[in-house]
Structures are given as structure tokens and as C-alpha cells.
Amino acid sequence: MPLLDVRDLSVVFDRKGTRPVKAVDGVSFTVEPGQTVGLVGESGCGKSVTSLAIMGLLPRRGNRVTGEVRFSDVDLLKLRPRELRDWRGRDIGMIFQDPLSSLNPVIPLGVQVAEVLERHQGRTRQAALREAKELLDAVGIPDPQRRLKEFPHQLSGGMRQRALIAIALACKPRLLIADEPTTALDVTIQAQILTLLKELVDNSGTALVMITHDLGVVAGLCDTVNVLYAGKVVERAYRHDLFEDPRHPYTHGLLQSVPRLDVDRGARLHQIRGSVSDNIPWSEGCAFAPRCDRVIDDCIGETVPLEPTRRAGALRCTNPVEREVAV
Amino acid sequence: MSRPGGISTLADHKRKRIDELIARTAEAGGVSLLRDAGRRLLRNPTAIVGATIILLFLVIAIFAPLVAPHDPVQRFPELTKDLTVDSIPGSTAGHPLGSDPLGRDFASRMVFGARQTLFVGVLATLIGLLVGVLLGALAGAIGGWVDVLVMRLADVMLALPGLLLAITLVALASRSTQWTVIVAVAVVNVPIFARLLRGSMLAQRESDHVLAARALGVKRRDIVLRHMLPNSMTAVIVQATLTFAVAILDAAALSFLGLGDPDINRAEWGLMLGVDGVRYFEVRPELAYFPALAIIVVALGFTLLGESIREALDPKNRR
Numbered sequence: 001m002p003l004l005d006v007r008d009l010s011v012v013f014d015r016k017g018t019r020p021v022k023a024v025d026g027v028s029f030t031v032e033p034g035q036t037v038g039l040v041g042e043s044g045c046g047k048s049v050t051s052l053a054i055m056g057l058l059p060r061r062g063n064r065v066t067g068e069v070r071f072s073d074v075d076l077l078k079l080r081p082r083e084l085r086d087w088r089g090r091d092i093g094m095i096f097q098d099p100l101s102s103l104n105p106v107i108p109l110g111v112q113v114a115e116v117l118e119r120h121q122g123r124t125r126q127a128a129l130r131e132a133k134e135l136l137d138a139v140g141i142p143d144p145q146r147r148l149k150e151f152p153h154q155l156s157g158g159m160r161q162r163a164l165i166a167i168a169l170a171c172k173p174r175l176l177i178a179d180e181p182t183t184a185l186d187v188t189i190q191a192q193i194l195t196l197l198k199e200l201v202d203n204s205g206t207a208l209v210m211i212t213h214d215l216g217v218v219a220g221l222c223d224t225v226n227v228l229y230a231g232k233v234v235e236r237a238y239r240h241d242l243f244e245d246p247r248h249p250y251t252h253g254l255l256q257s258v259p260r261l262d263v264d265r266g267a268r269l270h271q272i273r274g275s276v277s278d279n280i281p282w283s284e285g286c287a288f289a290p291r292c293d294r295v296i297d298d299c300i301g302e303t304v305p306l307e308p309t310r311r312a313g314a315l316r317c318t319n320p321v322e323r324e325v326a327v
Numbered sequence: 328m329s330r331p332g333g334i335s336t337l338a339d340h341k342r343k344r345i346d347e348l349i350a351r352t353a354e355a356g357g358v359s360l361l362r363d364a365g366r367r368l369l370r371n372p373t374a375i376v377g378a379t380i381i382l383l384f385l386v387i388a389i390f391a392p393l394v395a396p397h398d399p400v401q402r403f404p405e406l407t408k409d410l411t412v413d414s415i416p417g418s419t420a421g422h423p424l425g426s427d428p429l430g431r432d433f434a435s436r437m438v439f440g441a442r443q444t445l446f447v448g449v450l451a452t453l454i455g456l457l458v459g460v461l462l463g464a465l466a467g468a469i470g471g472w473v474d475v476l477v478m479r480l481a482d483v484m485l486a487l488p489g490l491l492l493a494i495t496l497v498a499l500a501s502r503s504t505q506w507t508v509i510v511a512v513a514v515v516n517v518p519i520f521a522r523l524l525r526g527s528m529l530a531q532r533e534s535d536h537v538l539a540a541r542a543l544g545v546k547r548r549d550i551v552l553r554h555m556l557p558n559s560m561t562a563v564i565v566q567a568t569l570t571f572a573v574a575i576l577d578a579a580a581l582s583f584l585g586l587g588d589p590d591i592n593r594a595e596w597g598l599m600l601g602v603d604g605v606r607y608f609e610v611r612p613e614l615a616y617f618p619a620l621a622i623i624v625v626a627l628g629f630t631l632l633g634e635s636i637r638e639a640l641d642p643k644n645r646r
Contacts, residue, residue, distance in 0.1 A: 057541055089543035096542075101535035106557050115553075116543045167543065 025231035038222035093168030099160035110148030374635030380628030454513035459520025467528025481518035527559035568633025572626030
């Protein structure tokens with residue numbers, strides 16, 4: 001049984017006076033215990049909204065969430081807010097993009113780590129602070145005893161993100177959702193944080209949902225990858241398969257767009273035409289069709305279904321990329 | 328120093344030095360936010376000046392009977408005999424500031440005025456602050472219809488000029504006492520505090536660290552009290568220090584309009600400035616100067632201290 005089973009999750013933003021926007025459009029994916037799953041796509045494809053919907057963190061007003069989010073066979077969407085609150089932080093942890101603004105500026109770091117232990121494990125402040133020190137040590141923050149009393153602005157960016165990871169993993173959750181955890185950091189720190197995350201999830205058996213637009217992150221971390229486009233999964237594959245043999249033209253385009261060191265400096269970088277806003281509704285065909293190099297007549301007209309492919313993968317395309325024969 | 332031994336000695340030396348530094352910073356780092364803010368406050372000259380002023384006036388207010396040369400309500404024959412509509416006696420022996428229009432000792436009335444003025448100003452500000460913060464926090468934290476109700480009420484109150492609202496409130500009271508004045512001035516300030524706090528609470532509600540706290544399953548009460556409120560109070564604290572000065576002036580204005588404290592014996596700077604000071608300004612302007620000066624200096628003290636407190640509480644200023 002999968003740890004997390006998202007079935008047909010849809011989020012529609014529906015404010016009075018505006019046109020409803022379907023940010024997430026029937027996304028399904030599963031996460032096995034201990035597995036690392038990537039959600040990849042460009043800005044606005046619904047990655048972050050998916051993660052917020054799973055956690056029940058979307059604003060109460062102005063949106064409709066449908067589908068199922070089964071976490072160890074409990075549908076989180078059907079839980080009352082009070083019940084869901086007990087799951088958050090204890091069974092599911094979350095890391096956000098901007099480590100500075102995700103920490104409370106007026107509370108010392110130690111108290112912020114201790115808070116979650118007090119909340120979910122009924123620790124006293126003293127015991128929680130002792131444990132907080134060990135947690136900070138475990139995520140590689142030097143001199144944790146002193147850091148406990150410091151405030152977020154006194155830490156470097158990398159250290160803040162380490163602290164957030166410590167907070168998210170404090171209660172040893174079974175699932176960790178990381179929403180672009182390295183975007184706000186510089187590359188050397190990015191690598192450190194990713195290594196740390198990998199180490200921690202491997203050692204603790206925590207499953208990880210990695211939300212990112214960075215294919216390098218996916219390559220280094222994820223077991224399986226879901227590529228999202230305009231609120232739908234367009235391709236799902238094991239990491240190796242995806243990089244070896246991308247089938248969807250969008251995935252293919254993304255991989256082509258990664259700058260490479262082994263091509264001529266003068267060579268023009270590859271790009272995908274247009275932008276995310278140049279799409280057609282999924283009900284009228286493939287949303288990617290207007291930007292696609294391999295578009296054919298069949299692409300437009302009716303919804304393209306997500307078909308299973310080899311090795312538990314899936315693909316939503318009428319004219320997929322064929323494997324390039326090695327020259 | 329190129330020998331291997333030399334390098335390792337140097338490394339040892341550096342390591343020792345680093346350990347020392349760590350030990351020293353660990354000592355300095357072990358203080359709470361409040362204690363640290365207090366320490367920084369003591370080092371800030373602005374705060375010292377503000378606190379000294381307030382302390383000075385507080386001492387005068389508390390020990391008024393000891394400081395004042397005379398009883399503030401007693402009318403002195405030696406003063407009343409020279410008293411006419413066109414002349415009020417100035418400084419004489421035993422009466423350093425001379426007489427007030429009723430032949431009472433002006434210096435003593437100034438001293439006792441500190442007591443009454445601080446009482447009215449501080450209490451009116453505190454009541455306004457408490458009620459305003461409560462309403463603003465409710466509106467900002469709960470949102471929805473509570474927010475709409477509280478904010479429309481605040482709009483209605485803000486639509487009326489503050490003084491007019493205070494006049495109305497005092498007029499509505501069947502019998503005016505000093506409490507009517509305090510409550511009326513407090514009520515005028517409630518919507519200002521409420522709106523200010525609600526605004527920063529809303530900004531906090533959308534902030535990443537509140538989202539992060541929610542993602543950790545922190546209870547709503549804790550999110551409001553521990554994460555949203557402490558981050559929203561700065562503006563309110565500064566506003567409170569400014570409100571104090573305005574509260575004294577509002578109370579004075581009510582007195583001037585004859586809606587204030589009905590007890591003519593009670594000495595209060597606003598009353599002294601607004602009634603005697605204005606009425607006899609051409610005869611003896613000191614009757615206006617001294618109370619006005621006193622009000623300005625006290626208000627300045629509160630403003631200086633308030634500004635320093637705001638700076639000290641901002642964790643970004645921690646060294």
C-alpha cells in the first residue's frame with residue numbers, strides 16, 4: 001500500500017467576479033514509504049498548489065479542492081481542520097522555498113524547533129530544547145547550543161534552511177514535502193542542502209516529495225518523477241528512464257534546455273517556444289500543443305488520456321518522442 | 328615557519344583562539360529577547376533621556392504633597408487681595424509662581440497637576456490600547472464577519488472627528504466625572520489601535536512563517552498569540568506613545584468646553600491650560616505657558632522612550 005496516494009486532485013480558484021482558474025487539474029500520483037518522488041514543471045504549472053492542497057493549507061475561501069489525498073489510507077481532504085492539524089508536522093513535514101521568511105523573526109531558533117516537539121510529542125520546554133540541540137546538530141549546524149538562543153536573521157541562508165529541515169523532521173514524519181527547498185540558496189549551498197536531505201531521508205526512511213523546476217535536483221535525488229504541465233501530469237517515469245528516454249515533447253524540451261558543458265560555447269541554447277500562458281484547455285486537446293514541435297492534428301480536439309507505459313510509467317501524448325538511436 | 332612543526336603550532340594556536348572566542352560569545356549569547364532589549368535600552372541615550380523625564384514627573388506626581396509648597400485648593404488671602412480681573416499676582420514670597428485666578432498657589436497646582444494629568448493620560452491610553460488591541464486581534468485573527476463587523480464599527484467611529492465623538496460621549500453621560508473624560512478619550516483611540524493592529528495581523532496571516540507554523544500543525548490559538556501578535560505589536564507600541572500626548576490634549580479640550588471634570592478644585596494641566604490659561608492669557612500668559620510646557624515635556628518623554636522601545640524590541644538590532 002502506498003504511503004501517499006493522490007487521486008484525481010483538482011484545485012479551482014474561484015473568486016467572485018473573476019473567471020475560475022483550474023490550477024491543478026486531476027493530478028494523481030503515489031509515494032511509497034521511503035521513496036523520493038519529484039514533481040517537476042515550470043512556474044505556474046500547479047506544483048506548489050498541489051503540495052498546499054495535500055497539506056490542507058490553501059485558504060479556506062475562494063477555492064474548491066476535489067479528489068482524494070489518501071495518506072496511509074486516510075483521506076486527508078475529508079478530515080476536519082482540527083484533526084488534520086494533528087497530522088501536520090507529526091506525520092507530514094514541509095519545507096518551504098524562502099528559509100528566512102519561513103522562520104518567525106522574533107522567536108529564538110531553539111524555541112521554534114522546540115515548539116513542534118511540545119505540540120506533537122508533549123515534551124516540556126526543557127526536554128524539547130535539549131532535543132532541539134541534537135536536531136540542529138544532526139542537520140550540520142555548528143555550535144548548536146549557542147544557535148538555540150539566536151534569531152533567524154543571525155543565521156546564514158544555508159543555516160536557516162538547515163534549521164527548517166530540522167524543524168520539519170523533528171517529529172520523524174513519514175512524509176516530507178519539500179517545495180523548492182534550494183531555490184533561494186546559492187549553488188554551493190544547494191548541493192550541501194540536497195546531500196543533507198538525501199542523507200536524512202535515506203537514514204530515517206522518510207518518504208520525500210520534492211517539488212522543483214530544477215532538473216539537476218531531480219537527477220540527484222528522485223526515484224520517480226512526475227512532470228506537470230498546466231495542472232496535469234504529462235509524464236511519469238523512473239528517474240533513469242526519464243533522463244535516458246524522455247517521451248513527452250515537453251519533458252524532452254526541458255532536458256534539451258539544460259545548458260551543457262560539452263557543446264560549443266557559441267551554440268544557441270535550446271528553448272521551448274512561447275510561455276505557460278499559451279495553452280489551450282485540456283478539454284479541447286493537449287494544453288502543450290501550441291508550443292509543441294511535434295504537434296499533429298490528433299493533438300487537438302479531445303482530452304489526451306494518461307496512458308501507462310513501460311515500468312510503471314505513464315504518458316499523456318498522441319505523438320511521443322521516439323528514442324534517439326545512438327549514432 | 329616552513330617546518331611542519333611550525334605549521335602545526337600555528338594551527339594549534341588558532342584553534343585555541345577560536346575556542347576562546349566561542350566560549351566568550353556563548354556567554355554573551357545566553358540572554359532572552361526581553362532582557363537583551365532592556366540592556367540595549369539602557370545603552371541608548373535617547374531612551375535614558377525619555378525615561379528620566381517620565382521618572383521625574385512620576386516622582387513629582389507620586390510625592391506631590393511633599394514637593395508642593397502649599398495645599399493646591401487653599402485660597403490665600405495675601406494672593407486674593409491683589410486679585411482683579413486685570414491683574415493676577417506673579418511671584419511673591421512663599422509663592423514662587425504666583426497665584427492662579429482664584430488666589431490659589433500656582434506652583435502647588437502645577438505639582439498636583441502632574442498627578443492628575445499622568446493619571447488621565449496614561450489611563451485613557453491604556454484603556455484605548457487594551458480594547459483596541461483586543462478588537463484588532465479578533466478581527467485580524469478570525470476574519471470573516473467578525474472582521475467586517477469590527478472594521479465597519481471602526482470606520483463609523485473614525486468618520487467622526489475624534490473630539491466631536493468624545494464630546495458626544497461625555498454629553499450622553501448623565502453626570503460627568505473624571506472617569507467620563509477618561510473613558511471618552513479612550514473610546515476615541517480604540518478604532519485607531521484596532522485598525523492598526525488588524526492591518527499588521529493581516530500581513531502576518533499571509534506571511535511565510537505563519538504558513539510554516541500551520542504546516543507544523545501549530546494550534547490556531549498559538550499561531551495568533553505566539554506568531555502573529557508579537558510580530559504585529561511594534562506599530563501599536565509607537566502609536567500608544569503618541570496617543571498619550573493627544574489624550575492629554577483631548578482631555579484639556581473637553582475641560583475647555585466645560586464638559587470635563589466638574590470638580591473645580593482638581594488641578595490638571597489640560598484644564599489649567601484650556602480654561603485659566605486661555606481666559607487670562609493677556610493678563611498673565613504664564614498661566615498658559617507652564618501647563619503647556621509641562622504637557623510638551625511629558626509627551627516628549629513618552630515619545631522618546633516609545634521610539635527607543637520600538638528599536639530595542641526589533642530583533643534585527645540585536646548585537
